Amino acid sequence: MQQAGLSSVEELSQKAGVSQWQIIRLRRGLARQMRVEILLYISQGLNISLVELLATFAPESVSSPEAGSSVEELQQEYQRLQTQMKQQQDSQLQEFERSSLEVLEAWLLQWPTVVYKVKQNSKLPAIKLLPLLRPIERLMQQWGVEAIASVGSEVPYNPQMHQLLEGTAQTGETVLVRYTGYRYRGQLLHRAKVSSLPQSQQ
Structure with a gap:
């Protein structure tokens, strides 16, 4: 945690996106009873690989001769989860973009016409443009x-x-x-x- 710049279990919990109870279980030596997905989140929160995490908290799972196949399976699971998380992040980003575009829809549809009319008539009062900025103001409010x-x-x-x-x-x-x-x-x-x-x- 110190190497990752984290000062408390609570801070690691927030960064990794897992409960503090899961981190306590890991520290109690229960890594082999935890879901690989949870271990992956914790390893990312600590900026280390899943294998490094297991080498620290469950060394028997990566050091014994018979552990070879299980390490390989873990690495495959790690890659699968990495791909799944990337897909989830992409999906969340697309959902965020869609919801933002819904708020900005009126502005998106009207702004190009406004720009065109301003170019045609440079004396158009600027105050008439202010209502078109309300969707952006609303979006800023939604974002806090x-x-x-x-x-x-x-x-x-x-x-x-x-x-x-x-x-x-x-x-x-x-x-x-x-x-x-x-x-x-x-x-x-x-x-x-x-x-x-x-x-x-x-």
């Missing part, structure tokens, strides 16, 4: 992406959330948001870019 602050707003300066583009500001002083920042599921994705206000406005 939220804006830190809106452009043009005046907010207390927070160096953890804001990047100062120009001027100087102390924590808590009012600054102007020039470019919005984002959080993703509560974690900082991009800091909002801000500038200090003229002295007369502070």
